[in-house]
Amino acid sequence: MRYLEIAIPKGRRQAVLDILEDEGIDYVVGDETSGRGYAAVVRFPLPTRAVEPLLDRLNRAGIDDEARVVVINAETVISRSFDALLDQYSHGGTKGERTSRQVLRTRADELTPSFSIYVVMLLISAVVATAGLLADSPAVVVGSMVIAPLIGPALAANVGIVTGDDKLTSTGFRYQVVGVAIVVAASIGLATLARVAGLEPAGVDIVVVAELQERVSPNLLSLAVALGAGVAGILSLTRGFSEAIVGVMIAAALIPPAAAVGITVAWGMYGAALGAAVLVTVNVLSINLAALTTLWIAGYRPQGLFEVSPTRRPTYAYAVVFGVALLVLAAPLVSITLLDFHTTELRSSATDEVDAALEEPQFDGLEVDSVEVTLDDDYPVRSVDQVVVTVSGDDPGQIPALSERIHEGVAAHTDEPVVVEVQFVVSEQRGGTSGDRIDAFSRSVEQGSIPDSSL
Template identity: 75%
Template structure:
């Protein structure tokens, strides 16, 4: 329920009261004596569903922006007339309501902070996200998402598009682009400082950190996160759900990938930087497309029948831009997704073949410790480099025929050139007790017909 207070300009009092009476709205009117051009102040409660059509009707009657309108949440209204009015606006008995277009614009403005505060909060978020990725700390990365004020700009741009509010649209897109750019630049600076200080995680390979690796080789599942964030963001505004949680979801789609771009640029890894950059752009497009489509489907339009057509064209134009951009950029994501499926299948098949081979009598005493499929590290679209089989046993030395045997069994499961590497972990009992410890490691590698013992 909402409680409206309208300061009516001179000459419009009768028109306002006629509309309220025709709608069956119970109102209170008082004379305005401030001398500011208003004739009266009208106060009345209405169901939430009635706010938007009522304000639209008042505008068509000439009660425009010159009038002062205040919309307030109302906890309870005790009135038989109001119960009848609420039933009429319940649309078939449903009491669910959406936020009016006028209130939606106000909320979008409220969720978009002043640019100076926006900049400071994003820079803090960038520092925290970069530190979390370098330290491979999910908790720290989540903290960066919580403090990033990205919900307002993401939604303001699309609310501006469908309602014909150019100022809101311009502000939303400017904040989004500038925000992502700030996070990338700040991450580059912090990552370069970390590199100069010798704080390289995992020694040499920067993307060995799990939190970073999943952002430089994105797959199609990343689309689901961004699309869901855009839809949930609009629903949180139009249906009154918690915006804070949705804001974290949008930040999750933008802040860590943007920080990953900065880190990989600082480390000079162009392929990984491209992968993370593609993820950032895909997420931006997905969030905006989902938000735009949700708003349009929900029926948000500019005021007045004659304004729908001019707004429909730019809405379709933006939707086409977002959609075509996504189609182009989903090609590498699809490649990564197919690679993930192939890697999983190859690992499963290799594990089965290893177990079968080691069950043969000549390999008695050898056990499979691990089967891993390693990629070539050529980001963003990698390929299978080798299958590493780690076996353990009590006897020192290598089994000369094992690598060839495993290669012959595993090779048919891959359509690409494949290296099969066998690593031996040789263990023995120490000091007469039952404790086992690793004493040496040797490797056999098979590629095609060649055979090497290291």
């Protein structure tokens, strides 16, 4: 429920009171004596759902920016006429609250902090995220999301679009672009210092760190996080849920990938940096497209006769730009997703072939330890590098034949050249002495290759 106070401009008193009477609203009116151009002040309670239609009707009657409207929350209203009004706006028994677009615009603006505070908080978040990624610490990475003030700009931009507030729109988009740039720049600086200081947790190939690897070679599942964050953000704003919790979800889609861009640039791995940059861009577009679509479906748009068309056109334009750009940038994610499926299928097929081979009498005494499919380092769109099979036993002499057998089996499951490597772990040498020697035999699927071995 809401409680409204409207300072009525001179010459508009009767028009306002006629609208309130027609709506069946109980009101209290008093004369305005401040000499500031107001004729009267009217106060009345109103169901939340009724705020937007009433203000639209007043606007069409000429009560526009010259009037002063204050909307505050009301704890309870004891009135039979108010109960009837509440039923009238319950839409078939649903009395859930829907924030008016006038209040929505104010709330979105309030969620956007001052620029100085925004920059400081993002710098702190970038430092924490970079440290968490370098340390491969999920807990620290989550901490960086909690303090990132990204929910305000993400929502403000789209609320501004559907309500025709150009200033709110430009502020929201400017904050988003600047925010991502700040995180990337800060991450580059911190990661460069870490590398110079010799703090390289994964050596030169920094992307083998689990927290980094999933962000430099993203798949389509990444879209689900960003799209969900955009929808949840709008619902939190319009339905009164916790914006702080949803803010963490939005930050999860932006802060770690942006920090991953900085880290990989500092390590000179520009292909991996490109993959992380694509993920950041896709997530920004997904959040905004989901938020804009949710707002439009929920009916948040100017309702005046002369406002709908001008606002609808830019809304469609933004939606088309977001959608087309998202489709173009999602192409690498599709390729990576298909590679993930292929890798999983190839690993399963290779495992079946190894199990079948080891059941043959000539390989009696051998046991499989692991079957892995490794990818190359050509980020962001990688390809299968080799299939690595590790077996253990006490007779390395069986390995050349086993390598040939597995090679033939795996070749039947792929149309592309791939190297199959069999590693042999000597579990027990002659005389009962334990050993740890590893023989590796590899054979390419390409015709005419020659197996090689190394100790």
